[in-house]
Amino acid sequence: MTNSNSNSRATGSHRTRRYYDFFGDLLVAVVGDGGRTSTQYRQMYDQFLTDSPSRDPDLVIEEAPGEVDSETVLGDPTDHYGWTGEEFLVYNRGDYMVVEPGWEHIRVTPGFEPFYSIYPMEFEIRRRRIEQGQALIHASGVTLDGQTTLFPAWRGAGKTNTLLALLRNGADFLSDDRLWVGADGSARGYPLGVNLQPYNLDSFTEIEPEYDTFQDRLRHDVHAFIDKRVSRGHSLPHTAIGYLNNAYLADNDRDFVDVTTLYSAANDVERASVDNVLFLEAAPNAETVSAARISTEAAMAATSAICNYEWDGRLREYFHAYDSLVEGGTMVETLDEVVRSERDIFRELFDDVVTYRAQIPRERDWTEHGLDRAIVETVRSLESARTVEATD
Structure with a gap:
């Protein structure tokens, strides 16, 4: 692997072809x-x-x-x-993705949502890594004071803020x-770019975002000023202002940042043994962070969801x-097989490590x-399977 944006080739039609090698398992050409897709791949991967x-x-x-x-359509016109007749189509409000049977060639319009093509791409990596006994989990992960903790969570529960606080x-x-x-208790890093949101920057003011132009910075600052002072859903005027703020001032293009540029002392951990897993759960009425042990069954239910x-x-x-x-x-049958295999891996992992749920x-x-x-x-107070065994 290399970390250089110069790694690309011009095609005969003057379009750039970039190659992404995922662990030697899957080679993808974009x-x-x-x-939006080529930009997000270049930043995220x-x-x-x-x-x-x-x-x-x-x-x-x-x-x-x-x-x-299309010869046949399932759904409404938009x-x-x-x-x-030759390709499977996913159409969304004027943008689309078309897939040749076999899922080896995907075409997208420039405005198509990038994640909608990332999911099938990463599914192919998942299918291949199952053969090596590994499963993909939606979680952040760190090693702090020699102990490795994973943080599975739904979007918006605090994975990125947790990561930034620990890196700090x-x-x-x-x-x-x-x-x-x-299933053997191992974790392999997946060093993707961090998609920083305005609330991440509010919490960690030492992080200075970069802007291409003064106008971009001004738009960001005005959007953030309004966003902090408007609570959408509390009243009709607030909801209307929040909608207009996001519609006209928000930057809808994601901007992924290399973690090492945020905290230069932090190292990329390629492999580690998991000591504990802390599920993060948003708790709007809580006043501070709290954590409690949960069972393997509770951890499995949370992970599946x-x-x-x-x-x-x-x-x-x-x-x-x-x-x-x-x-x-x-493809449904193939997905079911991958999901079953991943659930088996998760269960073995959760049986062997200590699992917690945190209210954030x-x-x-x-x-x-x-x-x-x-x-x-909270993270420093967590027990690992080794410390639990030592006290039993």
Whole structure:
């Protein structure tokens, strides 16, 4: 792996082709410049860029504007699945993704939501890593004081703020958003870029975002000023102002940042043995962070819900539509096999480590409310399986 944005090749049509090598398991070529998908791949998967692929790509994702005509449509005119006679179509409000049978070539329009093509790409990595006994979990992960803790959570529960608070206090990191775990108690880092939100920057003011122009910075500052002072849902005027603020001033393009540029002392942990798992749960009425032990069954229920929300639910909808439109389609069956295998891995992991659930107050500024210190203290207080065995 290399970390360089120069690792690209110009195609004959003057479009850039970049290669991403995921653990030697999956080689992906992303073709295009300036669209949402090529931009997000370049920022999010920067650590996996390679300028010397050793083989032809396993998957090609190509940005290509144009019209598409379906023979069959499942859904309404603005949001549907379809079959063109040669390709499976996912259509969403003027943008689309088309997939050749076999899922080895995906075309997207420049404005298509990037994650909608990332989920099937990462599903192929998941399918291949199952053979090595590893499963993908939606979690951040750190090593602090020699102890490795994972933080599975739903979106908005505090994974990134937890990571930043721990990095500020000397932790090393496995990942911010998702990583790989094994039934043997191992974790493998997934060093993706961090997608910082305004509330992350409010909590950790030492992080200085970069802007291309003065106008971009001004727009960000005005949006943040309004966002802090308007509580959407509390009243009709507040809701209207919040909607207009997000519609006209928010930057809808994600900006992923390398963790090492935020905290230079933090090291990227490639592999570690998991000591404990702390599920993060948003608790709007809580005043401070609290944690309690949970059973393997509770951990399994939480993990299944998180995985279904983050990627499996959308994949299941894709694959049901695909199988109904494409002769001989078996993608639902393949998904079920992967999910079963991953659940087996999660169960073995949770049986062997100590699992907790933390209640996280939903405060915009963690530093102001002391949540940054509270989460660090909570993590340092957690027991590992080794310490539990020693006291039994």
